[in-house]
Amino acid sequence: MRTRTTIEFRNVSKDFGAVHAVSDLSFTVEPGVVTGFLGPNGAGKTTSLRMLLGLVRPTSGSATFGGTAYRDLPRPLATVGTALEASSFSPGRTARNHLSVYAVAAGIPRTRVAEVLELTGIAEAADRRVGGFSLGMRQRLGLAFALLGDPEVLVLDEPINGLDPEGIRWIRGLLRHLAAEGRTVLVSSHLLSEVQQTVDRVVILSRGRIVHQGSLDDLETAATVLVDAPDRDALRSALRAAGLAVSDTDAGLAVSAASADVGAIAHRAGVPLSLLQPERAGLEEVFLELVSAPDGGRA
Amino acid sequence: MIAALRSETLKLTSTRLWWVLVLIMVGYVGFTAALLAGLFGALGDQLAAQPDAPQLPPEMIPPVVYSAVTAVGYVFPLILGTLAITSEVRYQTLTPTFLAQPRRGRVLAAKLVVLAGAGAVFGVFGLIVTLGLGAPILTATGNDAALGESATWALAGRVVLAMALWAVIGVGVGSLIQNQVAAIITVLAFTQFVEPILRLGTSIWDWTAAVGRFLPGAASDALVGSSIFTSFAGGGSADPLEWWQGGLVLLGVAAAVSIVGYLTAWRRDIT
Numbered sequence: 001m002r003t004r005t006t007i008e009f010r011n012v013s014k015d016f017g018a019v020h021a022v023s024d025l026s027f028t029v030e031p032g033v034v035t036g037f038l039g040p041n042g043a044g045k046t047t048s049l050r051m052l053l054g055l056v057r058p059t060s061g062s063a064t065f066g067g068t069a070y071r072d073l074p075r076p077l078a079t080v081g082t083a084l085e086a087s088s089f090s091p092g093r094t095a096r097n098h099l100s101v102y103a104v105a106a107g108i109p110r111t112r113v114a115e116v117l118e119l120t121g122i123a124e125a126a127d128r129r130v131g132g133f134s135l136g137m138r139q140r141l142g143l144a145f146a147l148l149g150d151p152e153v154l155v156l157d158e159p160i161n162g163l164d165p166e167g168i169r170w171i172r173g174l175l176r177h178l179a180a181e182g183r184t185v186l187v188s189s190h191l192l193s194e195v196q197q198t199v200d201r202v203v204i205l206s207r208g209r210i211v212h213q214g215s216l217d218d219l220e221t222a223a224t225v226l227v228d229a230p231d232r233d234a235l236r237s238a239l240r241a242a243g244l245a246v247s248d249t250d251a252g253l254a255v256s257a258a259s260a261d262v263g264a265i266a267h268r269a270g271v272p273l274s275l276l277q278p279e280r281a282g283l284e285e286v287f288l289e290l291v292s293a294p295d296g297g298r299a
Numbered sequence: 300m301i302a303a304l305r306s307e308t309l310k311l312t313s314t315r316l317w318w319v320l321v322l323i324m325v326g327y328v329g330f331t332a333a334l335l336a337g338l339f340g341a342l343g344d345q346l347a348a349q350p351d352a353p354q355l356p357p358e359m360i361p362p363v364v365y366s367a368v369t370a371v372g373y374v375f376p377l378i379l380g381t382l383a384i385t386s387e388v389r390y391q392t393l394t395p396t397f398l399a400q401p402r403r404g405r406v407l408a409a410k411l412v413v414l415a416g417a418g419a420v421f422g423v424f425g426l427i428v429t430l431g432l433g434a435p436i437l438t439a440t441g442n443d444a445a446l447g448e449s450a451t452w453a454l455a456g457r458v459v460l461a462m463a464l465w466a467v468i469g470v471g472v473g474s475l476i477q478n479q480v481a482a483i484i485t486v487l488a489f490t491q492f493v494e495p496i497l498r499l500g501t502s503i504w505d506w507t508a509a510v511g512r513f514l515p516g517a518a519s520d521a522l523v524g525s526s527i528f529t530s531f532a533g534g535g536s537a538d539p540l541e542w543w544q545g546g547l548v549l550l551g552v553a554a555a556v557s558i559v560g561y562l563t564a565w566r567r568d569i570t
Contacts, residue, residue, distance in 0.1 A: 046570075047570070050568070050569065050570065053398060054397070054401050055394060055397060055398075055568065055569040055570075056568040056569065056570060057568060070401055071401035071402065073401075076398065076399070076401055077398065077399055080398075082398055084394055085391065085394075087390075087391055088390065088391045088392050088394050088395055089390060089392065090310075090314060090386065090387075090390045090392055091390065092314040092315055092316070093310075093313050093314050094313070097309065097313035100309060100313075101306050101309050101310050101313065102306070102395050102396070102398075102399040104302060104305045104306040104309055105302055105303055105305075105306035105396070105399040105400050106302070106399040106400070107302050145395060
C-alpha cells in the first residue's frame, strides 16, 4: 500500500512588491484522482506551485504535503515529483547525466535513471546533449525527472505543452494510471480543453484567486443547455415561468441550467422537445467566463 | 552532504566547460612562461652588462617563470567558480537543484568544496605546462631551472593552494552576482583593469602601499611568493604580506563574498 499524501494550501498569499500575485489561496488536492490547476497565463499558477515546492516564499499562509513543508520532507524527490518549465536544462549535458546529477543529490540509485528514461520513451536519446532536444523530448525529460523518486505526489506545470498528439495521448494515459495507483496528481494548464479528458477535479484560478473548485461535473451544471421544441414559444414561456434565463439562438433556446432540469420543466408543461443538448463546448466557455469576469468571477 | 558533493562533482565534469577553460589556461600560462624564460635567457647577459639597469637576481628567475600560473592564470579558476553558479541561474537548473536538495546552504557549501578541488586541478595543469616549458628553456639559455630545490616545489604547492582559493572566490562572486553576463564582466573588469590600476596607484605612497598589499591579486602573489608583477613593480616601501597572510586574505575574501551571497541572492525566490 502506498502512502497517500495530500497537497494542502492554507490561506496562501504572495505579493511581488505592489502586485498581488496570489491572494488567500486555500484548497486540498486528494490522492487517487487527477486534479487540474487551471487559469490563464499570469493567473498565479506557477507562483502557487513554486510556493508549494519551497522555491518561492509565501507572503503569508502555508502550502504543505499533508502538513509537512517541502523543505522539511526527509526525502523530497521520493515524496514529490515535479516538472516545472521545460527549459531547466544545461544544454551541454546529456539527458542521462542531467538526471544522474539530481539522482545522486537525492540519494536515488543510478539504475533508476535508466528506468525513467525508458518509461518516458527517450532511452535512445539518453546520451545526447539536451541542447539538441525538441520541446516534446524536453517535456519527456522533465517528466523523467519528476518520476525519478517514484513519488507519492506529482506536481506538473503545463506538461502537455509542446507534445505531439501521440505524446498527448501517452501522457493522459500515464497521468490516469499514476492516479489510479493512489498517487496525488496536480496538473496545471491554461487550457481546460487540454486536460478536460484527464482531470477529475479542477481548481480554477484567475488573477491570483480561486474562482471555482470542485469536480468537472460541478462546472458543467453551470454550463448552457441548447433546447428546442416545435412549439418554441410554449417552451420559452415554460422555462421563463420556472425562473430560468432564456435566450434565443438560431439552433434553439440557450438555457443556463442542467439538461435534466430543462427536460423535467418541458415535461411538466407538456411541451414535446425536438432538441435537448448540453453544450459540451460550453465547458470551455464557462471556464473563460470564470477567468475573465472583471470581479474575479464567483469567488 | 556527501551526496551534494558527488552531485556537484558530476555537474562540473558532465559538461565541456571545465576542460575548455583548462585548455585556454594551459595555452595562456604556457606561452607566458615560455616567453618569460626566453626573455630572461636572452636579456640576462645584456642587463648584466649595464650596471645601472634593474637587476633580477638569478635565483629569482625560475619562481617568476613558474608562478605565471597564478600571475596571469588565476582568472580561469575564478571564472570557473563564478560560472558554476551563474550557469545554473542562466539555464534555470537551480530549480531541480533545490528540489533535489531543498537545504540551499548545503548546495552552496558543496559547490565551494568541489570548486576548491577543481581550482587545485587547474593549478596542477598550469604547473605542468610552466615547469614543462619553462625549465627546459631556462636550462637552454644558461639559467638554473632550480628543479632540484625544495623552494621550487614549495612554490608549486602554494600555486595549487592559490588556484583553489581563486575558484572558491569565484563561487562566492557567483552567489552574490547571479546574472552571468554581469558576473563575468565584473570579474574581468576587476582582475584585468581595476585591480592592476589600484596596485600601481597604491604603490606610490607608503601608506597606500600598506593598504594595496591587501588587494586580492597582491595577496595571491604574496601567497605564491613570486610574480612577474611584484618582481618589477616593487616601488613602494611597504613589505609584501607573508605567504600565509596572503592566503588568509584570499580565504577572507572568499568567505566574505560567499556569506554575503548566501544571505542575500542565494536565498531569494526562484521564479
